[in-house]
Every structure is written in structure tokens, then in C-alpha cells.
Amino acid sequence: xxxxxxxxxxxxxxxxxxxxxxxxxxxxxxxxxxxxxxxxxxxxxxxxxxxxxxxxxxxxxxxxxxxxxxxxxxxxxxxxxxxxxxxxxxxxxxxxxxxxxxxxxxxxxxxxxxxxxxxxxxxxxxxxxxxxxxxxxxxxxxxxxxxxxxxxxxxxxxxxxxxxxx
Numbered sequence: 001x002x003x004x005x006x007x008x009x010x011x012x013x014x015x016x017x018x019x020x021x022x023x024x025x026x027x028x029x030x031x032x033x034x035x036x037x038x039x040x041x042x043x044x045x046x047x048x049x050x051x052x053x054x055x056x057x058x059x060x061x062x063x064x065x066x067x068x069x070x071x072x073x074x075x076x077x078x079x080x081x082x083x084x085x086x087x088x089x090x091x092x093x094x095x096x097x098x099x100x101x102x103x104x105x106x107x108x109x110x111x112x113x114x115x116x117x118x119x120x121x122x123x124x125x126x127x128x129x130x131x132x133x134x135x136x137x138x139x140x141x142x143x144x145x146x147x148x149x150x151x152x153x154x155x156x157x158x159x160x161x162x163x164x165x166x
Contacts, residue, residue: 001031003108005101024067024099027108028054035095035113036061050083052094062094062116066144069103071110074147081126081142093119096144114149123148 005027010019025044033040034056042054042063052062066076076098078084087093093116100110125143130136 002027005106005108007106020067020069020101020103023106024101025053025065028065028097028099032063032065032097034059034061035115051079051087051092062092063097064094065097065099067099067101069101071100072098072146074145075125076144076146077127078124078142078144081124081140084124084142085121088119088121088124093117114146118149119144 005023007023009022009026013019013022029042029044032042032054034042037056037059039056039058041057043057044054045052051064053065054063055061056063064079066072066078068076095116096114096119098110098112098114099108101107102109123145125145127141127143130139130141
């Protein structure tokens, strides 16, 4: 598994969040694999696909990538609230992969996964709608309350992923 992020992919962007998104999504495309079956690659979904970033072409497992420069806290900003709650209600919650990186070295510093079956309505928090005047006024996001998950909630670290990628 290559832990280096390709910083060149962000050269055409000005926003730090867009630079990070482009670079970390590319890393995911090249390095993530299915935790639900033995396939060692995931297919990238088209931009803005609700509640998923990647899909396993073999078993159909869905994944959503969350990335952060530094460590994740107990609350992680996530995608739109209502599609997330619909996915929970219908049993279509993706597995979550949390990628921590260093923008100083542009390398992955930690990686863990939370299986989708552990994501329930109780660990999703609705955020306030974006205010009038915002580019996406009225949009309602969500937070994942990592601090509400059980301590043994299936977190997997780089050693776990490296063992299966070798």
C-alpha cells in the first residue's frame, strides 16, 4: 500500500478542501479494497452520488471516504442528512473509511474503517440548514458521532489494511 498522496492532482484547484478532496479520492481509488469480499479494488462512483464514493464491483458493497488533515475527533462532518437517513432506514448504509493525512508531508498517517451495519440513526446528527445567501442555501448536512460508537466498533488501522494488501 502506497501511503504517499499525489499532490500534483491538486495543482488546478484553489480551495484547500477541493485540493484535499481530489488528492485523497485519488488515493482511495488506487489503494482501497473491499472489506466485505476478497476483491482488491473498488470502483469510483460519479461525483455527487448520494451516500457513496466507491462500490465493490464484485459484491456491491458501498463505501464512503472521509478524509482529514490531522486526527478525527468525536464528531465528523458528513454528507446530506436526508439521503443518509433514507439509506439507514432501507439498510443501504455504506462502510465508512476514515483517512487521516498530513498536509506537511502529503502522506497517509492513519486509516480505519467502520462497517456500515454499525451506523445507525443514533450516531447521525442533523446539522443546521445552510443560511440564505450560501451557494447551497437550505442544504442540510449531517455529522457522524464517532464518540457514540462502541469502542470495539470495527475500527481497522493501517496494519489491518496492509496485511490484506500484501
